[in-house]
Structure formats: C-alpha cells, structure tokens
Amino acid sequence: xxxxxxxxxxxxxxxxxxxxxxxxxxxxxxxxxxxxxxxxxxxxxxxxxxxxxxxxxxxxxxxxxxxxxxxxxxxxxxxxxxxxxxxxxxxxxxxxxxxxxxxxxxxxxxxxxxxxxxxxxxxxxxxxxxxxxxxxxxxxxxxxxxxxxxxxxxxxxxxxxxxxxxxxxxxxxxxxxxxxxxxxxxxxxxxxxxxxxxxxxxxxxxxxxxxx
Numbered sequence: 001x002x003x004x005x006x007x008x009x010x011x012x013x014x015x016x017x018x019x020x021x022x023x024x025x026x027x028x029x030x031x032x033x034x035x036x037x038x039x040x041x042x043x044x045x046x047x048x049x050x051x052x053x054x055x056x057x058x059x060x061x062x063x064x065x066x067x068x069x070x071x072x073x074x075x076x077x078x079x080x081x082x083x084x085x086x087x088x089x090x091x092x093x094x095x096x097x098x099x100x101x102x103x104x105x106x107x108x109x110x111x112x113x114x115x116x117x118x119x120x121x122x123x124x125x126x127x128x129x130x131x132x133x134x135x136x137x138x139x140x141x142x143x144x145x146x147x148x149x150x151x152x153x154x155x156x157x158x159x160x161x162x163x164x165x166x167x168x169x170x171x172x173x174x175x176x177x178x179x180x181x182x183x184x185x186x187x188x189x190x191x192x193x194x195x196x197x198x199x200x201x202x203x204x205x206x207x208x209x210x211x212x
Contacts, residue, residue, distance in 0.1 A: 032070060032071045032212075033068075033069065033070055033071070033211070033212055034067075034068070034069040034070075034071075034077070034209050034210065034211045034212075035066075035067075035068060035069075035209070035210045036066070036067040036068075036069070036163055036207050036208065036209040036210075037064070037065075037066050037207050037208065038064060038065040038066070038067070038083075038163070038165070038205040038206060038207035039062070039063075039064050039205070039206060039207065040062070040063045040064065040065060040203050040204050040205035040206065041060065041061070041062055041063065041203075041204050042060065042061060042062070042063040042083075042085045042087075042101075042201055042202065042203045042204075043060040043201065043202050043204075044058070044060075044200050044201040044202050045057070045058035045087075045101065045199055045200070045201045046058060046199070047173070047199065049091070054091055054092055055091065056089060056090070056091040057089075057090055057091065058087050058088070058089055058090075058099065058101070058201075059087045059088045059090065060087075061085055061086065061087035061088075062085070063083060063084060063085040063203055063205075064083070064084060065081065065082060065083035065084070065203065065205055065207070066081075066082050066083075067079055067080070067081050067082075067207075068080045069109065069209075072108065075110060075111040075114075076108055076109065076110050076111070077108055077109045078106075078107075078108050079106075079107050079108050079109055079123060079125065080104075080105075080106055081103070081104070081105045081106075081107065081123075081125050081127075081147070082102070082103065082104050082105075083102065083103045083167075083169070083203060084100065084101070084102045084103075085100070085101045085102075085201075086098070086099075086100050087099060087100075087101065089133065097133055097134040098133070098134045099131060099132065099133045099134065100130075100131075100132040101129065101130075101131055101132075101201070102129070102130045102132070103127065103128070103129055103130075103145060103147065103169055104127045104128055104130075105125030105126060105127035105128075105145070105146075105147050106125055106126060106127055107123060107124045107125025107126060107127075107147070108123065108124070108125075109121045109122065109123040109151075110122050110123075116155070117154065117155070118152060118153075118154060119152065119153040119154070119155070119161075120150070120151070120152045120153075121150075121151050121152070121153065122148075122149070122150060123147075123148070123149040123150075123151060123165070123167070124146070124147060124148045124149065125146070125147045126144075126145075126146055126147075127144075127145060127146075127147075128142055128143065128144060128145060129142070129143045129144075129145040129169070129171040129199070130142045131143075143171045143172075143173065143199075144171070144172065145169060145170060145171040145172075145199075146169075146170050147167055147168060147169045147170070148167070148168050149165050149166060149167035149168070150165070150166055151163055151164055151165030151166070151167075151205075152164050152165075153209065158211075159210060159211050159212060160208060160209065160210060160211070161208070161209040161211065162206075162207075162208055162209070163205075163206070163207045163208065163209050164205070164206055165203075165204075165205045165206075165207075166202065166203070166204055166205070167202070167203040167205065168200070168201075168202050168203075169200070169201045169202070169203065170198060170199070170200050171198070171199040171200075172198055172199075173198060173199055
C-alpha cells in the first residue's frame with residue numbers, strides 16, 4: 001500500500017517535467033518603435049502669378065527627412081513624418097531667392113506584403129507645409145498639406161532595415177492667395193499672388209530604419 005502513493009507522485013512529476021520540456025518558449029513582445037532618417041532628392045513645386053501669368057518655380061534639390069513610427073498592429077503603424085528642403089525660388093519677374101520648404105505630417109503606414117526579404121508598404125499623412133523664404137522676399141507662410149507614399153523595407157538584421165520611398169506632397173492653395181508678404185517704408189506688399197494653384201512636390205528618399 002505505501003508504494004501506490006509514491007508511484008503516483010513519481011508519475012505526476014514525470015508528466016510535469018515532460019510538459020515543461022515540450023512547451024513552447026514564451027513569445028517575445030513585438031517590437032514597438034522605429035526611427036528612420038532619410039536623405040533624398042525633391043522635385044517640383046511652383047506657382048502661377050495672377051498679375052503676369054508667369055510661373056514661379058523651385059529648383060530641384062536635395063532633401064532630408066525623419067520618420068518616427070509606432071506599431072499599431074501586425075501590419076500597420078502610426079507615423080510622424082518631417083521633411084525639409086533648402087532650395088531657390090526662380091521667376092522672370094523675381095530675382096532668385098533662397099527658400100526652405102518643410103513638411104510635418106501625422107499619418108501611418110500599411111504593409112502590402114510580408115515577404116522576409118522585401119516588405120512593400122503604403123504611407124500617408126496630413127499636416128502642414130511651411131515656406132520660409134529669404135527675408136528680403138517676405139515672411140514665411142504656413143499651409144495645410146497632404147502626402148501619399150509608396151515604399152519598401154529591406155531587413156538587414158533583427159533591428160535594422162533599409163528603406164526606399166517615393167512620396168508625393170500636395171499643398172492646396174486657395175483662390176487669390178498672397179504669399180511672402182512684408183511691410184517696408186512704402187507700405188505692405190506681396191511678392192507672389194496666385195489663383196487656384198496647387199503646390200505639388202515629390203520626394204525620392206533612401207534611409208535606414210532602427211527598430212526597437
């Protein structure tokens with residue numbers, strides 16, 4: 001009789017050891033955040049003057065950007081995007097002037113596929129455009145804007161990926177808008193008057209993403 005409880009105890013211990021040996025290891029918590037600096041080349045951007053019908057154009061020039069992403073679920077992320085370009089504004093009626101064009105957008109990304117070597121995604125955002133001209137041209141101007149991007153992630157290691165992205169940036173301009181206005185001894189004036197224009201630029205970006 002004493003042997004029966006002992007045998008039951010040994011059998012239960014063996015079952016527990018076997019179950020713990022075959023149990024799957026605990027699932028590691030998914031990585032939550034991603035930081036991606038970019039360098040790129042931005043093209044486009046211009047206005048049509050109301051007074052003369054001429055076009056004011058921005059030179060195509062290099063740019064840089066930074067994206068901060070936070071995981072929403074397995075295929076989507078929230079994203080804060082900042083991009084900047086330092087370039088020149090040119091027109092027949094105006095002397096060339098330096099100008100900085102900045103974008104700050106809040107949006108997100110959606111994965112289109114989950115292949116291990118290549119991960120395409122779609123991104124978009126809403127925010128503001130800030131046009132900061134040379135002080136001689138006038139004061140800075142801030143407008144609402146939207147963006148849409150198509151990109152791809154190429155994982156290099158567990159924490160690093162390469163990112164390539166093409167992003168379109170659209171800033172609607174209201175009818176009869178005035179930009180780069182300033183005041184001097186002769187009174188207030190605006191260098192650029194536009195009518196029903198849309199300020200459109202495209203960024204071609206390459207960067208590296210750190211995931212943690």
